[in-house]
Amino acid sequence: MNLYKYASPSAFYPLAGRMIPWFGIPAVILFAMSIYFGFFVAPERAGDQNEVYKIIFIHVAAAWMGMFLYVLMAIYAGIGWAFNARLASMMASALSKTGAMFTLLSLVTGSLWGRPMWGTYWEWDARLTSVLILFLMYLGLMALWRAVDDPSRAARAAAVLTLVGALNLPIIKFSVDWWNTLHQPAAVLRMGGTSLDRAFLIPLLVMAIGFSLLFVTLHLAAMRNEILRRRVRSLQMMQASQQAA
Amino acid sequence: MTSLGPYASFIVTSYTLVAAVVVLLIIWITIDYRHQKERLRELEASGITRRSGRQATDIR
Numbered sequence: 001m002n003l004y005k006y007a008s009p010s011a012f013y014p015l016a017g018r019m020i021p022w023f024g025i026p027a028v029i030l031f032a033m034s035i036y037f038g039f040f041v042a043p044e045r046a047g048d049q050n051e052v053y054k055i056i057f058i059h060v061a062a063a064w065m066g067m068f069l070y071v072l073m074a075i076y077a078g079i080g081w082a083f084n085a086r087l088a089s090m091m092a093s094a095l096s097k098t099g100a101m102f103t104l105l106s107l108v109t110g111s112l113w114g115r116p117m118w119g120t121y122w123e124w125d126a127r128l129t130s131v132l133i134l135f136l137m138y139l140g141l142m143a144l145w146r147a148v149d150d151p152s153r154a155a156r157a158a159a160v161l162t163l164v165g166a167l168n169l170p171i172i173k174f175s176v177d178w179w180n181t182l183h184q185p186a187a188v189l190r191m192g193g194t195s196l197d198r199a200f201l202i203p204l205l206v207m208a209i210g211f212s213l214l215f216v217t218l219h220l221a222a223m224r225n226e227i228l229r230r231r232v233r234s235l236q237m238m239q240a241s242q243q244a245a
Numbered sequence: 246m247t248s249l250g251p252y253a254s255f256i257v258t259s260y261t262l263v264a265a266v267v268v269l270l271i272i273w274i275t276i277d278y279r280h281q282k283e284r285l286r287e288l289e290a291s292g293i294t295r296r297s298g299r300q301a302t303d304i305r
Contacts, residue, residue, distance in 0.1 A: 035260075044248060051250035055259045062263070101270050109259045116252045214267065221274045228281035235288045242293070 009087055009227040016220040024217040030210030038203035046200065052116050053200070059109040061208040065215060066103035066134060067169060069095055073141075074166040081159035089155035090230070092162065093145045094222035098215050100138035107131060118182055126175035127183035130168055137165040151230060 038057045046053040073095040080089030110128070111121040122128065141158055148154035176185045196204070249256050 045250070050252065051248070052252045052255060054249070054256050058259060058263050097270070097273075101266055105263050105266055108262055112255045112259045112262075116255055218270060218274065221271075221278070225274060225277045225281055228278070228285065232281055232284045232288065235285070235293045239288065239291065239293045 009090065009230070012087060013224055013227050016224050020217055020220050023213045023220070027210050027213035027217055030206055030213060034203045034207035034210055037206060042199045042203055049117060052113060055109055055113040056200075057203050057207045059106055059113055060204055061211045062102045062109060063106035063131065064208055065211050066099060066106050066131070067172060069099035069102060069215065070134060070137070070162075070166065070169060073099060074162050077155075077159040077162040080155050084152070086151075086230075089151070089159075090223060090226040091219075092155070092158065094219055094226050096138050096141045096145065097222055098218045100135060100142065101218075102211065102215070103131065103135040103138060107135060114182075123182050125181040125183060126179040127172065127181050130172040130175050133168055134165075134172060137161075137168065141165075151233065 034057060038054055042054075045051055049056075073092050076088045076092040076095065079085055080092055107128075110131075114123070115121050141161060144158050144161060145154050148157060173186075175181060176183050
């Protein structure tokens with residue numbers, strides 16, 4: 001099986017269409033399982049957090065996805081820039097929408113958790129502010145892709161901005177260690193292993209896998225749109241040159 | 246189902262918002278798909294063909 005042929009947008013398009021249900025249906029099943037484990041199996045209350053801890057399952061999973069997708073976008077943007085690979089640049093462009101969605105969800109659910117726990121929806125502390133910057137980076141990249149007509153020029157500009165923005169990722173990750181923040185320190189992805197009880201860890205991990213599959217589903221659909229958009233653009237260019245001739 | 250306590254509105258709002266945003270993104274992607282397909286059909290109707298000679302909408 002020659003996998004390289006799928007680097008061509010024409011070959012990738014039908015493959016992506018066939019793969020969508022294979023990721024979408026398991027994603028829905030995993031969401032249902034996570035809600036079952038989180039709301040019916042896990043303890044009713046968790047220490048000081050009482051019942052509010054149930055927000056953490058979606059908040060943490062969305063935050064992980066927001067950061068992970070930026071890493072992925074930076075890799076694709078770098079490959080697209082270095083090797084002038086069209087499909088990699090399209091991947092980076094399509095990733096900005098789903099990345100923005102997950103980052104927005106982590107900010108909003110974090111605020112809704114923060115109000116009962118901290119007494120405020122928002123605090124300009126290092127973790128919250130750096131995640132807000134991540135969200136603004138996603139929005140800026142979406143605007144950049146739309147603002148530049150020529151896809152290859154847009155890809156180069158977006159790659160530079162994406163790679164510069166990647167400097168924010170270690171700041172997000174280590175902000176809770178480097179500064180005094182209201183935000184809790186890492187409880188799952190940390191040196192020495194997780195400090196979370198299995199009863200809370202299982203619904204969180206199931207939700208995170210569900211979000212990952214949801215991302216793949218949305219990303220495949222967004223990639224198909226991106227391929228169509230480029231085809232429309234090339235035909236419009238041909239139409240314009242025919243009219244000019 | 247276990248009780249959600251005095252902060253039930255925060256928990257329910259969080260999950261509802263996540264569902265709403267995901268549904269909105271799915272709708273956005275679907276509308277975008279139909280829009281691109283429509284533009285391809287219009288270009289094809291105006292006589293523009295791809296360099297390969299295949300139809301513009303010949304993609305599944």
